[in-house]
Structures are given as structure tokens and as C-alpha cells.
Amino acid sequence: MMNRDETSKYWMDLDSESLDAIRWRFYGHQSDYDWENGPYESAIDCIPLLDHGYIALLDHMGTDIDIVNAARKSFGRESTFFDGKDRKLLRYLWKHRHTSPFEMVEFKFAVKAPLPIARQWMRHRTWSYNEVSRRYTDEDISFYVPDADWIRKQSEIDRQASVESGMDFFSSAMGSHMKMIAAKDICHDRYLELVDDGVCREQARLVLPQSMYVEYVAKVNFSNLLHFLELRLDPHAQWEIQQYAQAIVEMIENIVPETMDIFNA
Numbered sequence: 574m575m576n577r578d579e580t581s582k583y584w585m586d587l588d589s590e591s592l593d594a595i596r597w598r599f600y601g602h603q604s605d606y607d608w609e610n611g612p613y614e615s616a617i618d619c620i621p622l623l624d625h626g627y628i629a630l631l632d633h634m635g636t637d638i639d640i641v642n643a644a645r646k647s648f649g650r651e652s653t654f655f656d657g658k659d660r661k662l663l664r665y666l667w668k669h670r671h672t673s674p675f676e677m678v679e680f681k682f683a684v685k686a687p688l689p690i691a692r693q694w695m696r697h698r699t700w701s702y703n704e705v706s707r708r709y710t711d712e713d714i715s716f717y718v719p720d721a722d723w724i725r726k727q728s729e730i731d732r733q734a735s736v737e738s739g740m741d742f743f744s745s746a747m748g749s750h751m752k753m754i755a756a757k758d759i760c761h762d763r764y765l766e767l768v769d770d771g772v773c774r775e776q777a778r779l780v781l782p783q784s785m786y787v788e789y790v791a792k793v794n795f796s797n798l799l800h801f802l803e804l805r806l807d808p809h810a811q812w813e814i815q816q817y818a819q820a821i822v823e824m825i826e827n828i829v830p831e832t833m834d835i836f837n838a
Contacts, residue, residue: 615631616629616630616631616683617629617630617631617632617633617824618630618824620820620823620824622686622816622817622820623686623687623717623719623813623816624717624718624719624720625685625715625716625717625786626684626685626686626687626717626786626817627683627684627685628682628683628684628685628686628817628820628821628824629682629683629684630680630681630682630824630825631681631682631683631790632680632681633678633679633680633681633825633828634678634679635677635678635679635795636678636828636829637655637659637663637829637830637831637832638652638654638655638659639677639678640663640666640674640675640677640678640795640829640832641655641659641662641663641666641674642677643673643674643676643677644662644666644671644674645662655831659831660831663831663832663835664835667832667835667836672796673796675794675795675796675799675832676794676795676796676797677794677795678794678795678829679792679793679794679795680792680793680795680798680825681790681791681792682790682791682792682821683788683789683790683791684788684789684790684791684817685786685787685788686786686787686813686814686817687716687717687783687784687785687786687787687813688783688784688785688786688787689783689811690811690813690814690817691704691787691789693811693814694791694814694817697793697797697800697801699793699794699797699800700791700792700793700797700801701791701792701793702789702790702791703789703790704787704788704789705787705788705789707774707775707778707781708774708775708778709774710774711764711765711768711774711777714761714764714781714785714786715785715786716757716761716782716784716785716786717784717785717786717813718750718753718754718757718784719750719753720750721746721747721749721750722746723812724746724749724750725812753784756782757782757784757785760780760781760782761781763780764777764778764780764781767780795829795832798821798825799832799836801818802818802821802822802836805817805818806818806819806822822837
């Protein structure tokens with residue numbers, strides 16, 4: 574797997590035709606991701622996801638040294654730089670689930686995700702959220718439509734799970750993909766008609782489908798973020814939310830590298 578610098582060089586070395594092909598395949602030809610600046614120009618990092626989604630790291634407070642210094646506060650001691658003793662203490666804290674020192678580090682994200690993924694995310698009630706409201710705006714509406722080769726079959730043994738589909742399912746998935754496009758287009762058209770008819774936005778939005786993207790900012794301390802990652806990186810989690818969780822790992826591993834080494838071990 575390429576690191577961040579290698580990935581950046583890879584993208585810069587691509588010719589425009591190859592770059593357009595990759596953008597079409599992975600992010601959709603109508604993606605509203607700004608490839609020059611990203612949706613948040615001042616973001617520390619931003620990763621496009623699915624066909625129109627993204628996650629951006631807006632801000633953070635603290636690093637690995639703040640975690641071990643919070644633990645040492647009980648003894649009135651403090652480290653000025655991270656060394657082997659700090660690494661040993663950090664591993665002890667993680668192994669024995671002494672979580673309060675990890676709460677001294679915080680992260681703030683901006684997220685654009687399909688509605689069902691956002692609602693799964695917001696089951697984590699230790700985060701703080703604020704979301705774009707369709708009561709106040711009818712602009713910038715987009716929808717998640719998985720490519721045919723992203724469409725999965727329903728598991729026969731788990732009511733809430735899906736399974737990867739083989740080539741024998743692909744022709745059926747192509748038809749399902751087109752049905753998804755048609756369904757979201759009909760819903761969006763009816764929504765726009767209702768708005769044009771003067772129906773209030775808070776009622777007109779009732780016809781918008783679950784495939785609609787929602788945008789929100791979310792803040793969380795590191796302890797609760799690690800719990801989120803444990804659950805949402807699990808293979809049993811929905812594939813789409815796994816993509817957001819993996820993107821978070823990529824964005825924070827240079828900020829808290831020692832902790833993430835332990836987490837990933």
C-alpha cells in the first residue's frame with residue numbers, strides 16, 4: 574500500500590486522460606468534489622468517498638504526548654518529548670482500557686455521506702453533530718447510486734448483512750443500478766415540483782429518498798473515535814461506512830502515530 578506522499582506523486586504523474594478515467598470510475602462523472610481545493614479549502618486533509626461523498630479533517634487538538642501526560646498528571650509529572658517510556662505507558666493504557674487520558678485529544682470532521690450511513694454514524698452519541706437542514710435549503714442535493722459492481726446480494730443467514738456478488742449476479746446488478754438511478758431521479762423531480770408549487774421545504778423533503786447525501790460537522794474525543802473505528806472497521810459493518818472509517822485512519826495516523834500503531838497491531 575502506498576503512503577500519503579507516494580499516493581500524491583502517483584496522482585500528479587498521471588496524464589489528464591488517465592486521471593479523468595479514474596475519477597469517473599471511483600467518484601462519478603458528476604461528482605461535486607473540487608479536485609483543486611476540496612469542499613473545505615482550509616481543511617487539514619480531505620478524502621473523496623463513494624460517488625459524491627467526502628470526509629474532511631477540519632481541526633484537532635493534542636497528540637500522543639498529551640495522552641501520556643494526562644495519565645502522568647496523577648503523579649504531577651510530565652514529558653516534553655515522546656520516548657520509550659511513554660510508548661510503554663501508552664501500551665499499558667490501551668491494554669488495560671484506561672480511556673480517560675485518550676479523551677484529552679479531539680478531532681473535528683466535515684462529512685458528506687448517504688443518509689443511512691449518517692444515521693448509523695449518529696448512533697454514536699458521544700460525538701457532537703450539526704447537520705445541513707432541508708428545512709432551510711433546497712440547494713446542492715445529490716444522491717448515492719452504487720456502481721453495478723458495488724451492488725451486493727442480501728445475506729441468506731444474516732438479516733442485516735450483505736454478501737459480495739459474483740459475475741453471475743452482475744447482469745442483474747446492472748439492471749438494479751439503472752432502477753436506482755430512475756427512482757432517485759423521480760423522487761428529486763417530484764421534490765422540485767413541490768417546491769415550485771409553493772409547498773414548504775420541511776414537507777416537500779418528505780419525498781426525497783434515503784439515497785440522498787447529508788452533510789454535517791462532527792467532533793469527538795480520541796477515546797470515543799477509537800471505539801467508533803473498532804466497530805465501523807469490522808468486516809460485519811456496512812461496506813460504505815467502512816470506507817469512511819478507513820479514511821479517518823488515514824487522516825489521523827500522522828497526528829497520533831504511536832496510538833494508531835497500537836490500534837492497528
